Amino acid sequence: MLLYTLQRLLQSVAVLFAVSIAVFLAVYSVGNPVDLLINPEATQAERAAMIAKMGLDRPVWAQYLTFLGNALQGDMGVSFVHGIPALELIFSRMPATFELVVLALLLASAIGIPIGLWVGLRDGSRGARMVMTSSILGYSIPSFWKGMVLILIFAVWLNWLPASGRGDTVSLLGVPFSFLTLDGLSHLAMPVINLAIPNLALMIRLTAAGASEAVHQDYVLFARAKGVRSKRIIRRHILRNILIPIITVLGVEFGALIAFSTITETVFAWPGMGKLLITSIYQLDRPVVVAYVMLITFIFVVVNLLVDFAYAALDPRVKLVENM
Amino acid sequence: MDASNAPHRRDEPMAVRKPLTDTPQRRAMLGKLKRRPSVKKSLIALLVITLIGLCLPFFAQQDPYDLTSFSVMDNRMPPMSESFDGMVFWLGTDGQGRDMLSAILYGMRISLLVGLVSTALALIIGVSVGLVAAVLGGRIEALLMRLVDFVLGFPSILVALVLLAMIGRGVDKVILAIVMVQWANYARIMRSSALSERRKEYVEAAHNLGFGTGRVMFRHVMPNSLSAVLVLATVQIASAITLEATLSFLGVGVPVTEPSLGLLVANGFDYLMSGAYWISFYPGIALLILIFSLNLVGDRLRTALDPKRS
Numbered sequence: 001m002l003l004y005t006l007q008r009l010l011q012s013v014a015v016l017f018a019v020s021i022a023v024f025l026a027v028y029s030v031g032n033p034v035d036l037l038i039n040p041e042a043t044q045a046e047r048a049a050m051i052a053k054m055g056l057d058r059p060v061w062a063q064y065l066t067f068l069g070n071a072l073q074g075d076m077g078v079s080f081v082h083g084i085p086a087l088e089l090i091f092s093r094m095p096a097t098f099e100l101v102v103l104a105l106l107l108a109s110a111i112g113i114p115i116g117l118w119v120g121l122r123d124g125s126r127g128a129r130m131v132m133t134s135s136i137l138g139y140s141i142p143s144f145w146k147g148m149v150l151i152l153i154f155a156v157w158l159n160w161l162p163a164s165g166r167g168d169t170v171s172l173l174g175v176p177f178s179f180l181t182l183d184g185l186s187h188l189a190m191p192v193i194n195l196a197i198p199n200l201a202l203m204i205r206l207t208a209a210g211a212s213e214a215v216h217q218d219y220v221l222f223a224r225a226k227g228v229r230s231k232r233i234i235r236r237h238i239l240r241n242i243l244i245p246i247i248t249v250l251g252v253e254f255g256a257l258i259a260f261s262t263i264t265e266t267v268f269a270w271p272g273m274g275k276l277l278i279t280s281i282y283q284l285d286r287p288v289v290v291a292y293v294m295l296i297t298f299i300f301v302v303v304n305l306l307v308d309f310a311y312a313a314l315d316p317r318v319k320l321v322e323n324m
Numbered sequence: 325m326d327a328s329n330a331p332h333r334r335d336e337p338m339a340v341r342k343p344l345t346d347t348p349q350r351r352a353m354l355g356k357l358k359r360r361p362s363v364k365k366s367l368i369a370l371l372v373i374t375l376i377g378l379c380l381p382f383f384a385q386q387d388p389y390d391l392t393s394f395s396v397m398d399n400r401m402p403p404m405s406e407s408f409d410g411m412v413f414w415l416g417t418d419g420q421g422r423d424m425l426s427a428i429l430y431g432m433r434i435s436l437l438v439g440l441v442s443t444a445l446a447l448i449i450g451v452s453v454g455l456v457a458a459v460l461g462g463r464i465e466a467l468l469m470r471l472v473d474f475v476l477g478f479p480s481i482l483v484a485l486v487l488l489a490m491i492g493r494g495v496d497k498v499i500l501a502i503v504m505v506q507w508a509n510y511a512r513i514m515r516s517s518a519l520s521e522r523r524k525e526y527v528e529a530a531h532n533l534g535f536g537t538g539r540v541m542f543r544h545v546m547p548n549s550l551s552a553v554l555v556l557a558t559v560q561i562a563s564a565i566t567l568e569a570t571l572s573f574l575g576v577g578v579p580v581t582e583p584s585l586g587l588l589v590a591n592g593f594d595y596l597m598s599g600a601y602w603i604s605f606y607p608g609i610a611l612l613i614l615i616f617s618l619n620l621v622g623d624r625l626r627t628a629l630d631p632k633r634s
Contacts, residue, residue, distance in 0.1 A: 015474060015477070018474065026486075026490045136620055139619070140562065140566075140612065140615045140619045141612055141615075141616075142566055142569050142570060142586070142589075142608065142611055142612065143570065144569075144570060144573045144586075144589065144590075145569075145589050145608035145612070148589065148592075148593060148596055148604055148605075149605070149608070151596060152596060152601050156596065156597060255479070259479040259481055259482040260479065260481060262481065262482070262574070263481070263570060263573075263574065266574060267593075278574055278575075281489040281575075281576065282575065289486065300478060304477065
């Protein structure tokens, strides 16, 4: 276990290292780093001072070491547009994105797992097939267009829900959240539904596949033979066993949804870190883009690590030690 | 017995006489497909859509790139309205007075082309990498597969978005970005199915006949491992088209001069609040039909070829 933990941690560090090199090379090899990293509106004197300060006249490997050293200390440069440290800027937008992602995941699993169970236990029936086909539709609809159709229906035609923004927020432990106010909830509804639909389809398919396979397992037959009531079999035997892959996928999806929320946030003008990324790309605010990539890589590495450990903790059959 | 049907001549190995298009695996696969009419139906539907998508610009009543063929006077006309010279705008017009139906037909072709070309490139690269990894094994395999894990560890939209943010927009750049995020899927599937094929008897037989590793892998193992790759490819075309549309919508995809369906939707976004819904609604419907039918075919193929459900 200890050996495996160390091995995984080393791997994670290696991934972060590789991404930092890739990002560094991308920023420094595509075009002149001076143009990319120094505010284009700087005067000639300011430019010269910045070049000297950032060491852009030094060899590439030396520059990389500086970049890495700064990044390790949490210094990713200062946003050209906002004039505050890039990382700080992203952290200020993070709660809005996390709120969206967590609610979308909760919604998707709360609806998706029961439907998936229902489909899996009635494998092959007309109703089950219909749900499965509509789930294909669920992940086929392009997210940005689906968001626009939601806006068209609920904001433009029916005028029930606001089309953009976060609404009133309440500060919880110093962090603003929307889900505690009625106005905030009305702003949350459409983005959360938009983000949740592909995930809902995924949850349905995953649960259905697991359940239809589990019904024919020996432990279910045995439980049935013992005379255990079917509700109890579903809850205690089937659901428990198929929850393991579901939790794994939920973990991975958490990271993926942070990335996908970029689209939803753009459509609904939701002030999260995804919208910040898109705006920064438009405004050529490179430090923010670089900081975003490094931060999201970090989140991904941590999530993957946690998922692996959770998987091992949940499933006694999984042995964490490789090569033994 | 007919001479041509004789078992084999001494100087010619048997495996050469038997055409590769008639392996037992392939026959079993085609048989499975034939027994499922839904597969045939959805495949036909897909072929028709693709053909229509690629040819339809010839049927468009207006060239959306030709600035003289439309007039700003006709801008934001609702569906079914008529222009001054009597042309009917079945799906309305956009902010410049362009016929939406014509724009969709042209946009669909760009979306399809990007999807098909990038999928083909990713497939070639991925299949080669997967095969090389399976053949060579050892350190090279470990290294290649680590790279695959690394690429697949990140959501495609993010990698493509950041990549395009660095290199700028353009049809070729979008294709490059899609290939970069998709090749790894094929490499993973190709390697695992090549590894399981390699243990089978026909491979051993081919080796014993004295064929080199390269020939065995490319002429024997690869054709037999392609069914999984083909299922993946159908779904990947859909995801390539989605990815392209999304990137174009976000403003880092195809340039304004070559509007794909995603860009058309994006152009209509500004008019949505004023109620001119058709500018972005109908291109999205076209996109949805395209993606949904591809995913449906992929799903049916996967069920039909699933070894567990024969």
